Structures are given as structure tokens and as C-alpha cells.
Amino acid sequence: MRENHAATPNYSWPISAIGTARDLAHAREISDSLGLFLRSLVGLDRAIAKSAFNQFLTGRTPTANQIEFLNMVIDHVADRGFLDPELLYASPFIDLSAKGVDGIFPPDQVSALLAVLQNVKASAAV
Numbered sequence: 001m002r003e004n005h006a007a008t009p010n011y012s013w014p015i016s017a018i019g020t021a022r023d024l025a026h027a028r029e030i031s032d033s034l035g036l037f038l039r040s041l042v043g044l045d046r047a048i049a050k051s052a053f054n055q056f057l058t059g060r061t062p063t064a065n066q067i068e069f070l071n072m073v074i075d076h077v078a079d080r081g082f083l084d085p086e087l088l089y090a091s092p093f094i095d096l097s098a099k100g101v102d103g104i105f106p107p108d109q110v111s112a113l114l115a116v117l118q119n120v121k122a123s124a125a126v
Contacts, residue, residue, distance in 0.1 A: 039081030039124035046078040049120070056116050060109075065096050069104045072096075073113075082121040085114050 053070060062070065072092055076083045087093065089100035097103025101110050 033125045035124040036082065036121070041081075043079050043081050044077055044120070046074070049074050049077040052077070052116055052120050053113075056109075056112050066104055069093065069096055069101070073117075077117075077120060081124060083117050084121075085117060 053074065057070075073083060073088075076087070089102075094100050101113065105113060
């Protein structure tokens with residue numbers, strides 16, 4: 001989970017260490033999937049979170065604000081395992097621009113950033 005490998009239904013979960021079948025069903029229900037629930041608990045290795053954005057940065061020379069924004073995104077992903085896009089329009093992301101991600105990146109780069117976030121989240125969903 002911490003290494004951004006795709007979780008699968010056949011993944012060998014240490015079920016007894018997590019909880020009862022009822023606990024797991026509840027976690028799956030409130031988090032949309034057991035994988036997302038577990039990722040939210042353990043986070044994502046920071047180096048791996050950072051590497052997820054390598055292609056996004058390829059061929060770009062980000063501004064200081066863009067670098068700071070991306071570092072906040074990476075910190076969030078490392079701590080919580082993924083980042084829902086609507087959070088890019090809330091604090092702390094609006095501290096750099098009242099428009100959130102839209103005030104930091106042009107539209108094509110916002111779309112590319114959202115795609116990276118979707119891929120990270122999808123890798124945990126089971």
C-alpha cells in the first residue's frame with residue numbers, strides 16, 4: 001500500500017491484524033474501498049509519492065509557487081495516501097492562491113495534475 005502498487009481483490013491482507021469482517025465491511029463502505037481505507041491509514045512512501053509527479057514535471061520549469069504547491073500536494077499524499085481533487089480548492093492549498101490549483105497552474109497542467117492524483121488513488125482502490 002505504501003509503495004503505490006495496485007491493490008487487487010486477491011491481495012493478501014493481514015485480516016486478523018485489521019479487524020473483524022464487520023469492521024472491514026464498514027471500512028469498505030465509508031471509504032469506497034478497503035484499499036483506500038488502508039492507504040488512508042498508512043499513507044504513501046514520500047519518495048514514491050514524489051516520483052508519481054515526475055512525468056507531470058517533465059519538460060516544465062515550475063515557478064516557486066508551483067513548487068511549493070506541489071510539495072504541499074506530495075506531503076498530503078504521503079501522509080494520507082491520496083488526495084481528493086476538491087481539496088485543492090481548500091486550505092492549505094488556497095493559501096498560495098485564493099483560486100486554489102487554478103490560480104497556480106494553467107488549465108492543461110491542472111488536468112495533468114488531476115490525472116496523477118487519480119492514478120495514485122486508483123492504485124489503492126479495491
